[in-house]
Amino acid sequence: MIPHLKRNLVALLVAGGLASALTGCGAPAGISSSAGSSSSTGSSSSTGTSSSTGSQLDGPITVFAAASLKAPFTHLAHEFEAKNPGTKVTLSFAGSSDLATQIIQGAPADVFASADTKNMSKLVDAKLLDGAPRNFASNVLEIAVPPGNPASISSFADLAKPGVKVVVCAPQVPCGSAAAAVEKSTGTTLKPVSEESSVTDVLGKVISGEADGGLVYVTDVEANGGKVQGIPFPEASKAVNTYPIAAVGNSKNKALAAAFIALVTGETGQKVLSDAGFGAP
Amino acid sequence: MNKHNSHSYHGIPGWIYAVASIGGLLVILPLAAMVAKVNWAQFIPLVTSESARTALGLSLRTATASTLLCIVLGVPLALVLARGAFRGQRLLRALVLLPLVLPPVVGGIALLYTFGRQGLLGKSLELAGIQIAFSTTAVVLAQTFVALPFLVVSLEGALRSAGHRYEAVAATLGARPTTVLRRVTLPLVLPGLASGAVLSFARSLGEFGATLTFAGSLEGVTRTLPLEIYLQRETDADAAVALSLVLVAVAMAVVGLSYGRRRSRQGAAL
CATH class of the missing domain: 3.40.190.10 (Periplasmic binding protein-like II)
Known part of the structure; x- marks a missing residue:
């Protein structure tokens, strides 16, 4: 009886795991x-x-x-x-x-x-x-940094400094294409440690202190007042959404x-x- | 086990079949709908693009590493849970199985606060010069976190149904515990271990939420196939569907392999 139950449990778990493995996107839907x-x-x-x-x-x-x-x-x-x-x-x-x-x-x-x-x-x-x-x-981009600004970022060029962990959106999403436009117009090439799928993911990495800085919209910094610090930069005007x-x-x-x-x-x-x-x- | 008994009685009420087919369709129909959406003319270029191949390669490498880590850590865990006797054993089992029911994104947040820069262990690791966040190591950790319970559950079940008899005999013949484990216990539960490992691999391959939250997404480093699909969906639905099909095919091959092996082993045992 017990092993039988166990087997059923395994089958159930397998089914659940398979479902999420097959979709591969169980979480994003969530x-x-x-x-x-x-x-x-x-x-x-x-x-x-x-x-x-x-x-x-x-x-x-x-x-x-x-x-x-x-x-x-x-x-x-x-x-x-x-x-x-x-x-x-x-x-x-x-x-x-x-x-x-x-x-x-x-x-x-x-x-x-x-x-x-x-x-x-x-x-x-x-x-x-x-x-x-x-x-x-x-909406324009702004640099978001964790409270206290541990990497002392004060300009867009600072994001390209070696050792600075910067997170941006992937070029496939609007905030990423805006970031790419700013990079192009300023001739600054960022080496991001991650290219996220959404502004929320970028903010998450900055809020948790995982990243030294991220590129998000002015309004995102505004909406997360206290959890991140915003640093406006003039080059943001090159990519207005x-x-x-x-x-x-x-x-x-x-x-x-x-x-x-x-x-x-x-x-x-x-x-x-x-x-x-x-x-x- | 008692498969023969179950074959002799076929009294399943008719309506059970009706409900069962709805259940089956719920799983199969969306997959079929996805296959119907595939742009076959573009399929090969879409799935062989450089970013797709990089993502698939990274997925296969990280899932293999995670599976090995699951075996190294999961076998002792399953042994302790199945054979050990100590206070808090049930609690330990419940906690170890938690990632099965936890949304992966929650797992990612938990990992972040453990191994992240500001995390519980992350601070000390950073001082030691080890940085986990945004690295392939983070992907492997996230996958291991979500996949480990699959191996533990499969193996613990196998250990329990195998029983202690042969081990007791080996011990009375003078074999030491490590010898019993190596020569008797592990060979006995090998099928359970194999299917557990295959399931861990499949789960690792499909891991998304914890990776996205904890490891980030960078081509060739942390962007596994599910993350690539999620990103492609933003701009190119055809590419996302084509890559999804690849992931389904790999997952089906892996699970089919495991199920086929289990069946044949059981058949041989009977």
Whole structure:
């Protein structure tokens, strides 16, 4: 009996291990789903008066937004629901390329806000958008160092010094292509100890003190205040990332999608985004 | 063992087959869907690109090293868990098996705080001039961490079902414990050890989360095939699918080998 049980246990474990071995990507799904987990802001606060447009803005919309927009967009979704009682904004945050892929595969998004124009272009090419995308924000790179700056980094050139452990994004992802553009324009070649798949992974290595410095966006440093120190560098202007937003063609609530985009591109949205460290589009 | 008995009774209710086929489809269908997505015209150039070959080579090398490390550390662990008698044995078993149920990314974080620069052992290692983070050693450590329980569970099961009789006989004939272990115990459980090692290898090959968190991702140093797939997915879905298929093929070959061997050994024993 006991060995029998043991054998069953082994079979079960084998099945589990095999599943994760076969996918090879058991974990990333977990990572992106935690980043991409839908969060609803709930429709409460009926303090605000009805929106000035007067049209019947109600019902739910789903906004797919780049992970870097988490803080400002959560804020704006609350604002939107307060202004338009009866509406409910569901937010889904993940990497822009993940979100673009999901929309192409038929995910029910009403609005898509990308961290780069490249991923928005995928939807333009697939004719999945309603109207042209509008740029609403920009972001530049900044050097993130662990508190105390152990390697005394003060400029972009310092990152190329021998012995300095620097982590960047891989050139395949937006933050990595921005880093490559800065390297090219300054003629500085970095020898990173790791090329990560996302800004989060770069930040993780810096926060844990594993790396002496990493290249991330200004807004990432802002959002992780205290855990990392940001060092702006003038060469960052050579690679400005532009954030476009657009309504998705098969949205069931086009009026609501348009109203949300208007909020983001309008005065309120721009104020919230600039508070989070974003630049003007 | 009592395989013959189970063959004589076939009274599985019909609905069990129905549910079982849904379960089977849940695993097989996504794999088939992936195969259907493969861009065959581009398959060979995609899987033989330099970055793909580098990643596959690194994966095979690190998985081999991890498997060897699993055997070196896992055999004594399994012996202690199966044959030893001491307080805290059950607790030790539970802790050793923990990586089986832990999300690999958690394992990576734990390793980071152990072997990382600011980690528990990392600080002393750094003083000794040894740097583990961002090195191939970190990949091997991450893989060993997640794969070790597979070897321990397989071998411990084999040790328990093998029983003590032959060992007791050898001991009464004057063989010393190390001789008994080498000449009697290990040969008896060799099939269990082999399948445990193969499973550890397969698990090492598929390791992703702990590696990404702990070792980083740099071509030729720490970017194993699963990390390469994850990165390729950002820009080139065709390449990611093609490389996934390679990983599935390698994993299936490895597991098929293990299962086939186990079956034939069991058949011979009966």
